[in-house]
Amino acid sequence: xxxxxxxxxxxxxxxxxxxxxxxxxxxxxxxxxxxxxxxxxxxxxxxxxxxxxxxxxxxxxxxxxxxxxxxxxxxxxxxxxxxxxxxxxxxxxxxxxxxxxxxxxxxxxxxxxxxxxxxxxxxxxxxxxxxxxxxxxxxxxxxxxxxxxxxxxxxxxxxxxxxxxxxxxxxxxxxxxxxxxxxxxxxxxxxxxxxxxxxxxxxxxxxxxxxxxxxxxxxxxxxxxxxxxxxxxxxxxxxxxxxxxxxxxxxxxxxxxxxxxxxxxxxxxxxxxxxxxxxxxxxxxxxxxxxxxxxxxxxxxxxxxxxxxxxxxxxxxxxxxxxxxxxxxxxxxxxxxxxxxxxxxxxxxxxxxxxxxxxxxxxxxxxxx
Amino acid sequence: xxxxxxxxxxxxxxxxxxxxxxxxxxxxxxxxxxxxxxxxxxxxxxxxxxxxxxxxxxxxxxxxxxxxxxxxxxxxxxxxxxxxxxxxxxxxxxxxxxxxxxxxxxxxxxxxxxxxxxxxxxxxxxxxxxxxxxxxxxxxxxxxxxxxxxxxxxxxxxxxxxxxxxxxxxxxxxxxxxxxxxxxxxxxxxxxxxxxxxxxxxxxxxxxxxxxxxxxxxxxxxxxxxxxxxxxxxxxxxxxxxxxxxxxxxxxxxxxxxxxxxxxxxxxxxxxxxxxxxxxxxxxxxxxxxxxxxxxxxxxxxxxxxxxxxxxxxxxxxxxxxxxxxxxxxxxxxxxxxxxxxxxxxxxxxxxxxxxxxxxxxxxxxxxx
Numbered sequence: 001x002x003x004x005x006x007x008x009x010x011x012x013x014x015x016x017x018x019x020x021x022x023x024x025x026x027x028x029x030x031x032x033x034x035x036x037x038x039x040x041x042x043x044x045x046x047x048x049x050x051x052x053x054x055x056x057x058x059x060x061x062x063x064x065x066x067x068x069x070x071x072x073x074x075x076x077x078x079x080x081x082x083x084x085x086x087x088x089x090x091x092x093x094x095x096x097x098x099x100x101x102x103x104x105x106x107x108x109x110x111x112x113x114x115x116x117x118x119x120x121x122x123x124x125x126x127x128x129x130x131x132x133x134x135x136x137x138x139x140x141x142x143x144x145x146x147x148x149x150x151x152x153x154x155x156x157x158x159x160x161x162x163x164x165x166x167x168x169x170x171x172x173x174x175x176x177x178x179x180x181x182x183x184x185x186x187x188x189x190x191x192x193x194x195x196x197x198x199x200x201x202x203x204x205x206x207x208x209x210x211x212x213x214x215x216x217x218x219x220x221x222x223x224x225x226x227x228x229x230x231x232x233x234x235x236x237x238x239x240x241x242x243x244x245x246x247x248x249x250x251x252x253x254x255x256x257x258x259x260x261x262x263x264x265x266x267x268x269x270x271x272x273x274x275x276x277x278x279x280x281x282x283x284x285x286x287x288x289x290x291x292x293x294x295x296x297x298x299x300x301x302x303x304x305x306x307x308x309x310x311x312x313x314x315x316x317x318x319x320x321x322x323x324x325x326x327x328x329x330x331x332x333x334x335x336x337x338x339x340x341x342x343x344x345x346x347x348x349x350x351x352x353x354x355x356x357x358x359x360x361x362x363x364x365x366x367x368x369x
Numbered sequence: 370x371x372x373x374x375x376x377x378x379x380x381x382x383x384x385x386x387x388x389x390x391x392x393x394x395x396x397x398x399x400x401x402x403x404x405x406x407x408x409x410x411x412x413x414x415x416x417x418x419x420x421x422x423x424x425x426x427x428x429x430x431x432x433x434x435x436x437x438x439x440x441x442x443x444x445x446x447x448x449x450x451x452x453x454x455x456x457x458x459x460x461x462x463x464x465x466x467x468x469x470x471x472x473x474x475x476x477x478x479x480x481x482x483x484x485x486x487x488x489x490x491x492x493x494x495x496x497x498x499x500x501x502x503x504x505x506x507x508x509x510x511x512x513x514x515x516x517x518x519x520x521x522x523x524x525x526x527x528x529x530x531x532x533x534x535x536x537x538x539x540x541x542x543x544x545x546x547x548x549x550x551x552x553x554x555x556x557x558x559x560x561x562x563x564x565x566x567x568x569x570x571x572x573x574x575x576x577x578x579x580x581x582x583x584x585x586x587x588x589x590x591x592x593x594x595x596x597x598x599x600x601x602x603x604x605x606x607x608x609x610x611x612x613x614x615x616x617x618x619x620x621x622x623x624x625x626x627x628x629x630x631x632x633x634x635x636x637x638x639x640x641x642x643x644x645x646x647x648x649x650x651x652x653x654x655x656x657x658x659x660x661x662x663x664x665x666x667x668x669x670x671x672x673x674x675x676x677x678x679x680x681x682x683x684x685x686x687x688x689x690x691x692x693x694x695x696x697x698x699x700x701x702x703x704x705x706x707x708x709x710x711x712x713x714x715x716x717x718x719x720x721x722x723x724x725x726x727x728x729x730x731x732x733x734x735x736x737x738x
Contacts, residue, residue, distance in 0.1 A: 073642055073668060080639045096669065104636065106643065108669040267473065270449045273442055274475065299442060300465065304473040 001037055001065030001090040005057070007101075010086055011078045013044055013055045014071075016231055019203055021071040022048035029111040032068040034119075035088070037061045045119050046071060051200050052119055053207070054232040065090055068111040069097050077106060121234065122220040128162075128187045132228070133212040137332065138169050139201045141180050141357055144326045146198035147173035157195035157238040159245075164189065170245050171198065176323050177245060181356035195242055196224055200235035207231050249360060250348065253339035255312030257286055258352060261336050264291075265328040267304035271295045272321035274302050280321040281364050287314040317343045318364040327359040370406055370434030370459040374426070376470075379455055380447045382413055382424045383440075385600055388572055390440040391417035398480040401437040403488075404457070406430050414488050415440060420569050421488055422576070423601040434459055437480040438466050446475055490603065491589040497531075497556045501597070502581040506701065507538050508570045510549050510726055513695045515567035516542035526564035526607040528614075533558060539614050540567065545692050546614060550725035564611055565593055569604035576600050618729060619717065622708035624681030626655055627721060630705050633660075634697040636673035640664045641690035643671050649690040650733050656683040686712045687733040696728040 014033065023031055025048055034045040041056045067090035077099060078086070087100040095110040130138075139158075147155035161168040165187055169180045184190070204226050208215065211228065218225040226233040271282045274295045285292040286308070293304040317340070328336075333351035340347050346360045383402065392400055394417055403414040410425045436459035446468060447455070456469040464479040499507075508527075516524035530537040534556055538549045553559070573595050577584065580597065587594040595602040640651045643664045654661040655677070662673040686709070697705075702720035709716050715729045 070668070076642050077639060080635060080642070082635070103675075104639075104671070104673040106639065106669060106671040108643075109667070266449060266451070270446060270473075270475065273445050273449070274477075298478070299439070300475060300477040302473070302475040306472075 001035060001067050001088065001092075002063035003037065003042055003059040003061055003088050004085050005042070005059035005088070007078065007081045007083055007086050009057050009059075011075075013057045013230075014075050014078055016207065017044045017046040017053045017055050018071040018075050019206065020046040020048055020051050020053040023072065025049070027117075029068060029115050030117075031070055031072065032111045032116070033071045033074065034066065034068045034113070034116045035090070036066045037064045045116075047117065047119060049117065050197070051203060051233065051235040053203070054119070054121075054234075055230055057230065063089075065092060066113045067095065067097050068113050068116050069108055070110070074099075074108060077108070119234075121232065122218065122223045122225060124218050124220045126190065126192060126219040128184050128190065128217055129214045130182070130184070130217065131212055131214050132208045134182060135215050136205060136208050138180050138182055139205055141330045141332070141359075142169050142171040142178040143198050143201050143205075144330065145171040145173060145176050145178040145359070149173075153238050154195060154240045154242060156199075157197050157242075158201055159242040160194050160196060161242075162187075162190045162192050162194075164191070170242070172243070172245060175320070175362050176327075177248065177360040178327070179245065179249070179358050179360075192219060193242065194219055194224060195238040195240070197235060197238060200224075200233070204233055207233055248346070249358070250339075250341045250345060253312065253341050253348070255286065255315045255340045256310070256337055257291060258309040258335055258337050259291060259306060261328055261331055261334060263306055264336070265325060267293050267306055268321050268324050268328070271302045271304055272325070274299050275321065281318050281366075282321040282324075283316070283318045283366070285316045286310055312340075315340055315343060317347070318366050319347065319361055320364060323361055327361070331357070331359070370404060370436050370457065370461075371432035372406065372411055372428040372430055372457050373454050374411070374428035374457070376447065376450045376452055376455050378426050378428075380444075382426045382599075383444050383447055385576065386413045386415040386422045386424050387440040387444050388575065389415040389417055389420050389422040392441065394418075398437060398484050399486075400439055400441065401480045401485070402440045402443065403435065403437045403482070403485045404459070405435045406433045414485075416486065416488060418486065419566070420572060420602065420604045422572070423488070423490075423603075424599055426599065432458075434461060435482045436464065436466050437482050437485050438477055439479070443468075443477060446477070488603075490601065491587065491592050491594060493587050493589045495559065495561060495588040497553050497559065497586055498583045499551070499553070499586065500581055500583050501577045503551060504584050505574060505577050507549050507551055508574055510699045510701070510728075511538050511540040511547040512567050512570045512574075513699065514540040514542060514545050514547040514728070518542075522607050523564060523609045523611060525568075526566050526611075527570055528611040529563050529565060530611075531556075531559045531561050531563075533560070539611070541612070541614060544689070544731050545696075546617065546729040547696070548614065548618070548727050548729075561588060562611065563588055563593060564607040564609070566604060566607060569593075569602070573602055576602055617715070618727070619708075619710045619714060622681065622710050622717070624655065624684045624709045625679070625706055626660060627678040627704055627706050628660065628675060630697055630700055630703060632675050633705070634694060636662050636675055637690050637693050637697070640671045640673055641694070643668050644690065650687050650735075651690040651693070652685070652687045652735070654685045655679055681709075684709055684712055686716070687735050688716065688730055689733060692730055696730070700726070700728070 036043045042059045044055045081101050089098040099106045159170040216227040283294045289310045291306045291308045295302045333353040335352040337350045349359045405412045411428045413424045450470050458467040468475045528539040585596040641649045652663045658679045660675045660677045664671045702722040704721040706719045718728045
């Protein structure tokens with residue numbers, strides 16, 4: 001392989017695919033990025049066997065070929081090159097790659113190309129498109145609620161429940177739940193459930209960036225494929241049955257407040273400062289159009305008073321402040337409603353807008369004081 | 370104590386003094402910041418017993434008094450307050466401090482004021498002034514060369530050798546040395562040596578920031594005091610005799626190159642990428658107005674060619690790339706001269722300007738290859 005390309009473009013694509021590189025993987029070749037010439041473009045591939053990222057870019061191809069280059073050292077080198085054309089030239093015998101720039105050159109020892117795992121893109125008719133900005137909003141609004149604990153894999157994923165022209169997107173770690181509904185256009189009659197690893201969706205957020213271009217989603221039996229113009233993210237799906245989330249979402253409430261999102265977020269963050277290390281339990285007291293947020297520990301105490309619009313019964317309960325902050329960051333409306341069915345039942349947060357979103361938070365049971 | 374002040378001003382001064390707070394110190398009260406009213410100002414003090422920082426700011430004093438408030442929780446709280454007036458009210462009986470903002474308030478449990486260590490500012494006639502920009506430049510140009518290893522305390526400090534109207538500033542960790550000379554104005558006949566901890570000077574850099582205002586330096590037997598308008602940094606001095614650095618600086622050379630600082634810095638960084646983990650040894654070869662920088666390890670190789678202006682004998686030697694990069698970042702001139710007395714003698718780096726600065730780098734002895 002011998003190609004000439006611009007430093008900035010090369011750095012851009014290398015930084016995208018190297019996110020799939022796992023430096024901890026026991027297979028050393030997975031610490032590399034595979035380069036392949038394809039007509040007038042170069043295809044880059046990296047994978048940790050859970051997810052894979054492919055990316056192509058245009059280059060001047062002087063000689064066709066392939067190479068697998070250690071990702072970390074290569075990325076660091078490209079980042080530090082002068083802003084000028086770069087020549088990459090691989091030696092198919094030794095696997096090493098020569099990087100030429102200006103009067104200078106580096107030789108990086110590579111991996112045997114044939115040992116790089118096969119990376120067939122799955123083919124499937126099960127496809128739909130979502131615009132980048134909608135997909136970004138949906139992912140951000142639910143992905144924070146996945147479980148970090150790998151022992152129950154199903155809770156580390158986000159459910160996409162596609163039925164007709166509508167998708168319900170849900171995540172829960174059993175202490176909280178986030179749900180969002182969006183419409184699909186021109187999909188015909190899709191009827192499928194898939195559970196996508198939260199980690200995959202976080203990578204997808206990085207790939208989408210600020211773009212509002214459509215993302216093609218292709219679904220197979222056990223894989224999902226996200227395609228933007230130049231980048232393709234492929235991931236395994238999580239098997240198993242997602243719990244029936246509908247039954248935990250209360251349909252009625254005995255009390256409801258409307259409150260400014262930002263005021264609640266800031267007051268919660270301040271109150272959390274005085275909680276005990278490791279816990280973040282903050283008390284909420286609602287009465288007479290007033291929400292009092294309070295914490296009382298050996299470090300001191302906080303009492304925040306926020307005026308709210310309140311209907312229904314007075315109420316006292318406690319939330320994990322971190323969980324509450326997570327929702328408030330992504331709810332995406334100036335005001336929110338919080339509904340309660342009782343002090344030990346979940347609180348339901350909804351944006352004051354026509355967005356079909358809610359997040360459910362289990363209250364923390366307080367010891368008798 | 371009861372005061373009213375602006376949030377932004379309070380945050381600014383708290384962030385300055387809390388740099389002297391040591392959270393690891395066995396004396397819990399040293400994790401606090403002492404507040405004291407002084408006429409129409411409030412004086413803040415923090416210390417880890419090695420260095421201390423004092424800072425004053427103007428506030429509306431409703432009630433005189435003192436308090437010691439845990440630095441970390443207080444700083445985090447103030448950072449998150451709305452941008453509005455803040456009331457601080459201490460309870461002299463319990464030591465707790467009430468922070469009032471808007472409709473809300475926090476109570477932070479403090480420390481007993483009388484247990485805060487005394488912090489007398491030393492008085493001395495031994496004083497001089499240096500403008501902030503000169504002091505900043507001088508410190509940056511030498512402080513990187515202090516030793517990190519606390520076992521030989523003298524090498525963790527920077528020598529200020531003041532004689533007449535001239536100061537020599539020197540640091541060395543025995544592998545490298547940095548030296549700078551500056552002139553003082555209107556000091557009369559000072560004749561004194563002091564060794565200031567590198568850590569103190571790094572704090573001083575943060576306090577000076579981008580300011581070019583004069584800094585007053587006051588010297589006592591075992592302490593040094595740096596005063597800017599509102600901030601005062603006090604530090605112990607390091608005792609002992611600084612080694613005779615003059616005898617290690619060669620006065621002649623058999624070879625000299627002149628080179629663009631930035632080109633050398635970038636080439637050195639790229640070459641260092643391919644050095645072995647833990648070492649950063651990079652080879653340099655000078656011949657016929659050409660400097661070749663090279664590295665050859667199991668990861669691969671780099672060969673950088675830079676054109677230089679060369680006089681004297683051809684030369685081959687090796688440097689620690691990190692040490693070389695440290696100097697190139699602070700040398701402050703577009704071009705530098707590097708002088709050599711032989712392949713195993715130190716290299717001397719000097720700016721191509723009339724600044725009286727040099728940095729000495731011991732070469733690395735290469736095994737026979």
